[in-house]
Amino acid sequence: xxxxxxxxxxxxxxxxxxxxxxxxxxxxxxxxxxxxxxxxxxxxxxxxxxxxxxxxxxxxxxxxxxxxxxxxxxxxxxxxxxxxxxxxxxxxxxxxxxxxxxxxxxxxxxxxxxxxxxxxxxxxxxxxxxxxxxxxxxxxxxxxxxxxxxxxxxxxxxxxxxxxxxxxxxxxxxxxxxxxxxxxxxxxxxxxxxxxxxxxxxxxxxxxxxxxxxxxxxxxxxxxxxxxxxxxxxxxxxxxxxxxxxxxxxxxxxxxxxxxxxxxxxxxxxxxxxxxxxxxxxxxxxxxxxxxxxxxxxxxxxxxxxxxxxxxxxxxxxxxxxxxxxxxxxxxxxxxxxxxxxxxxxxxxxxxxxxxxxxxxxxxxxxxxxxxxxxxxxxxxxxxxxxxxxxxxxxxxxxxxxxxxxxxxxxxxxxxxxxxxxxxxxxxxxxxxxxx
Numbered sequence: 001x002x003x004x005x006x007x008x009x010x011x012x013x014x015x016x017x018x019x020x021x022x023x024x025x026x027x028x029x030x031x032x033x034x035x036x037x038x039x040x041x042x043x044x045x046x047x048x049x050x051x052x053x054x055x056x057x058x059x060x061x062x063x064x065x066x067x068x069x070x071x072x073x074x075x076x077x078x079x080x081x082x083x084x085x086x087x088x089x090x091x092x093x094x095x096x097x098x099x100x101x102x103x104x105x106x107x108x109x110x111x112x113x114x115x116x117x118x119x120x121x122x123x124x125x126x127x128x129x130x131x132x133x134x135x136x137x138x139x140x141x142x143x144x145x146x147x148x149x150x151x152x153x154x155x156x157x158x159x160x161x162x163x164x165x166x167x168x169x170x171x172x173x174x175x176x177x178x179x180x181x182x183x184x185x186x187x188x189x190x191x192x193x194x195x196x197x198x199x200x201x202x203x204x205x206x207x208x209x210x211x212x213x214x215x216x217x218x219x220x221x222x223x224x225x226x227x228x229x230x231x232x233x234x235x236x237x238x239x240x241x242x243x244x245x246x247x248x249x250x251x252x253x254x255x256x257x258x259x260x261x262x263x264x265x266x267x268x269x270x271x272x273x274x275x276x277x278x279x280x281x282x283x284x285x286x287x288x289x290x291x292x293x294x295x296x297x298x299x300x301x302x303x304x305x306x307x308x309x310x311x312x313x314x315x316x317x318x319x320x321x322x323x324x325x326x327x328x329x330x331x332x333x334x335x336x337x338x339x340x341x342x343x344x345x346x347x348x349x350x351x352x353x354x355x356x357x358x359x360x361x362x363x364x365x366x367x368x369x370x371x372x373x374x375x376x377x378x379x380x381x382x383x384x385x386x387x388x389x390x391x392x393x394x395x396x397x398x399x400x401x402x403x404x405x406x407x408x409x410x411x412x413x414x415x416x417x418x419x420x421x422x423x424x425x426x427x428x429x430x431x432x433x434x435x436x
Contacts, residue, residue, distance in 0.1 A: 051431055055390045063430075066422035067386050071367040072415025075408055077359040078401055079288075080297060083278040083338070085351040089324075091270040093243050097263045101127040103253045104237070112266075114251050117345075118242040124266060127238045130258070153223050160216040167209030174202040246270040247345070271349070274342045276318055277326075278355050279333040289358045294318035294338055297354040318355055356401070365400060366409040369421040373399060373407050374428050384427050386418035392427055 055063070104126045105111050112124055178198040184190025242248075249267040253259060276296070280288065296318055318338035327334040338355065340347065347353070372383045381399050384392045397412035413419060420427060 051394060052387065053384075053392045053394075053427055053431055055392070055430075057390065060390055063423045063426040065392075065420060065427070067418040068369060068421045070413050070415055070417045070419050072364065073367060074362045074364050075367070075403075077361050077363055078356050078403070079284075079359055080299075080354045080356045080401075081278050081280060082299060083276040083353050083355045085347045085349055085353060086275050086277050087269055087271065087349050088273065088275050088339075091244075091246075091273075092249070092267060093270070094267045095124075095240060095243065095265050097127060097259045097261055097265055098238065099127070099129045100260045101129045101238070101258070103127060103255060103257045103259060103265075105255050111251065111253075111255060112248050114248050116248045118246065118248060118268065120242055120244050122242045123239050124242055124248070125240050125253070127240060127259075129238065150223060153219055157216065157219040157223065160212060160219055163212035164209065164216050167205065167212045170205040171202070171209050174198065174205045178202050240265065242268050244268060244270045245272065269349070271342055271345060271347070274340060274347050274349070275321070275323065276338045276340060276353060276355060278336045278338065278357075279328060279331065280336055282327075282332050282334055285334060287359050287361070288336075289360055291320050292358045293320065294358075295356040296340060297356050299352060299354045366412045366415060368397075368407050368409060368412065368419050370402050370405050370407045372419050372421050372424050373397065374424055382428075383412065384420040384424050385413050386420070392420060394427075394431065 055065070112118065118124065178195070178201075181190055181195045181198040185192060185195050246268045249269045251266045252264050253266075259265070278294075294317075318340050321337050321339045323335075323337035325335075336357075368383060374382045374384075376382065381397050382394050383397050384394050387393045395413060398410040400408045400410045402408070
């Protein structure tokens with residue numbers, strides 16, 4: 001076979017193969033369009049640049065993103081100093097025994113433990129006085145006087161006893177008369193006037209009997225006191241009460257203990273208002289505004305309320321007061337004193353707190369909402385700024401202090417820059433993923 005015939009056969013076979021392939025193949029359907037991702041994080045190749053987050057309009061609405069303009073203005077400087085809570089002068093009251101005696105509990109309740117809160121007038125304990133030996137043995141003149149007084153009291157007691165017996169008889173008679181008048185009224189044989197008169201006589205007899213019984217009881221107690229047989233009934237035990245509202249700081253006795261006159265029994269602290277002593281380095285005294293109110297904060301400068309670690313909208317106001325001048329030569333510091341309310345008893349004597357005081361100088365700083373500031377795992381502070389619609393850039397800032405709902409920045413975005421106020425934490429989670 002010639003070469004031309006072989007070439008023609010090969011060409012025909014290749015055509016048949018291509019036709020068969022086309023016949024067996026099926027047309028491919030067009031791919032369905034993909035919906036855009038709600039968020040896209042673009043990492044710029046340079047390490048010094050930060051991440052840029054791009055959101056869709058729906059994602060921005062769903063996250064509740066709100067932006068405000070950063071404000072550049074002059075603000076008064078503040079500085080946080082360490083302070084110590086102390087009890088004001090005259091608010092610590094020590095109760096002493098007025099006479100020698102034996103301590104007993106007040107009523108059926110046990111002695112209050114240190115730390116118990118009391119109101120002014122609350123009974124804390126009772127003290128049974130112990131008479132001295134010379135008081136137990138009266139002199140002859142005193143014995144004569146006591147005998148005469150006893151004879152007079154006995155005569156009066158006999159008279160009072162007769163009044164009691166007569167009163168009981170009259171009460172019984174008037175009751176019988178009243179019952180008879182009521183029965184006649186029911187039987188329509190008597191009048192309402194007779195019932196009223198009988199009721200009045202019964203009331204008078206009852207009142208006279210009560211007075212006679214009280215007089216007889218008092219005379220019996222006086223006679224018993226002369227005999228020395230009813231000391232407890234006369235109420236000779238002294239009830240010692242809390243002088244002010246406060247907390248029992250110390251209790252120096254126990255039930256059944258014998259104490260001498262003047263012995264310290266218990267101490268009550270009135271901590272409804274406390275002082276804060278703030279030692280300040282002497283060279284800084286002139287830098288602090290005189291007679292300016294301070295704010296009670298935690299030692300790290302964050303706001304607290306009532307001495308707890310709970311962050312609040314507004315810290316406690318500390319009012320400057322005039323107190324005895326004190327200083328410490330070893331630390332070259334002088335003390336400033338402030339007064340704060342403590343009705344909830346959150347502040348305790350000896351507790352360390354921070355006091356933020358205004359300084360005389362002013363600085364120019366950037367002001368952003370406190371909710372805009374975020375913290376990373378290393379303690380760095382950041383905010384998100386709006387680069388363009390739906391595009392946000394995270395930038396590092398340096399916070400000087402927080403003032404209420406605002407943060408004063410030493411370093412941050414320039415004035416007028418749009419900063420994320422609501423939804424900053426959501427953007428942080430979008431960038432780095434949810435926390436584990």
